[in-house]
Amino acid sequence: MAKNTDFYAILGVTRNASQDEIKRAYLEAAQRLHPDKNKAIGETEIFLEIQQAYETLSNPDRRKKYDVTLPKEGISYLPFKHKIYYSRPNLVRMDEPQMLYILLEIAPQRESEEIPSPPLNVALVLDRSTSMKDEKMDVLKNAAIKVMRNLRSQDIFSVVTFSDRAEVLIPASIPYDKRKLESRIQMLQPSGGTEIYQGLRAAYDEIQRNIGQERTDHIILLTDGHTYGDDQECIDLAEQAAKQGIGISAMGIGKEWNDEFLDTLAKSTGGSSRYIARTEDIQKFLVDKFESLARTLADDVILEIKQTPGAEMAYAFRTQPETGPLPIEGSIHLGPLLQDSTLNILFEYRIDGAMTSQDVIYLQRGQLKLSIATLPTPLQPLTVEFSREVKDDPGEEPPPAKIIQSLGKLTLYRMQEKAHMEVEQGQFELAAQHMKNLATSLLAQGERSLARTALIEAENITKMQSFSEEGSKEIKYGTRSLIMPLE
Amino acid sequence: MIECPNCQHKNLDGTVFCSECGTQLSELHSIVTQSIPAESKPLPPVDRMQTAAYAKQLDTWASLHLLDSGQILPLGDRTEFTLGRVSEAQPIMPDIDLTPYQAYANGVSRLHAVLKREGERVFVMDLGSSNGTYLNGMRLKPNTEHTLNHSDLLALGKLKIQILLKNS
16 A cells, blocks of 8 residues: 555644644544554554654644645545436416425445455344244344344454343444354343334444444344334434434334334434345345445434425435335434445425515525545545526426436335324325325336225225324335336 | 316316316326337327227327327337336436336336337247237247237237238
């Protein structure tokens, strides 16, 4: 490797870092690499470099002189690019409110050299409550063993099991003696209730032991039941995890788990939730999840937004790589950017008539924050601006095909969302009608089995005034997976 | 407001799919991939019986009559066109993107087939598609050229296309 002569890169700060930030970065690095403490060969040299970098940058005069000698920070170094698609060429001057859809596409961009994916720091949280007994437990154990065998040499792995209480089965570490750990997983016995918070908390603590080490930090929860009374604690913990860049993904097995709850958990961290209808699919889902984590380029892409009154973001949904609804305010964790796929988010905006007296409407000026653990320099946040001109004419250009494709499928997903809301509000007739409409649309797209399920649910709503647990999940996750990119 | 032609629900201006029944409100007329000259805008639907006469009026050597929607896509003056559907992260784009015609639901591959003209003769070749190309109901062997005649029925997966040739 070429000697790193960029002092900013050595300290791991951006070029516009304040004196305070530089000092903090230096102290942190010095603590880690001080010759009294360091172990690995070569760390003393790194320490000397850090000292040299700090001596230059901490002095404003010297820093100024040094800055002049630096090559321009080229845009070409950005390891990703983004593109914005609008559903319409312009907005229309009118009194009524109007809709606008925006697709934000973030793509990895490889220039001269490959940026490796960071190693993992993953905690598996396994439900071992009584309901998991027999086949489910066996399949789950084998799946856990399988993903452990698949780990790369630098990956850190931990396993936590829970019922009424949690137990750390495998503490966070690089699993050297896999055989011994496998037998530990094999001895797992189901018993007790389902208290998800216990498990999540223990997993969170395991992740904490290795946080900030330039890894992809993620918690994967597998459960088959409803948690009892600790929902809010779980959600608070997820929010705390999100702040530290820890993702949480959840997989529900069978039909008796709370999909809304697992969605909420995943949503705030940029993670995903999946429905595993058949026990035998557990392994496949889990292996896929680990593979996608291992292909991560940036594990926590954040879009900081501020709503514009009168032109508000009403809905946000990740259409790729893993589909799922997103929050619509504050720091939105969009999820990970993978090496080999784009990260696509579809936004819906509703613009009030009063806004259209302006010539240009700025819907959003957000900051896209993305950090790549394996890059020496932190990336500057990127300003992402959504804006449209206002004209008297709607313009003839049709929406881009990319928007049409995702939005068409997303509309189906939202129809079932709407029916759910109507059931909750006691509007059963409306809900049943929406499920029938959904069935018709699904049929038109050749999704026969999903259409049949939608019809059965329409009947369930009419007769029993509720969805069936199984059918409701099948439709929710079924329509969601339609949005996924096609093979 | 836009009234949905299917369920009469009134959607806000700018809505692309009806929020009540999922019907597409904005027509997706133009084709998406580049390389096609401007004249290949789909023409209004025509009756299947009138197509022969229709093809003679067109100045392109071939046109695709999409039977499900009734739309006709005249091809440009190049002598070779690949048919398929555009999707994410795809290295090679088809010349003609059939996405607007329910290509995915009908099982059209990303690079499905190619149409070629050599002098007066026109060929079709399946490009190893997943769901196959059918010529008048017979499945074609992949990567082999087959002669096309006017009004032949081609199916890419389940997407049915009638071939209209000028020199018919």
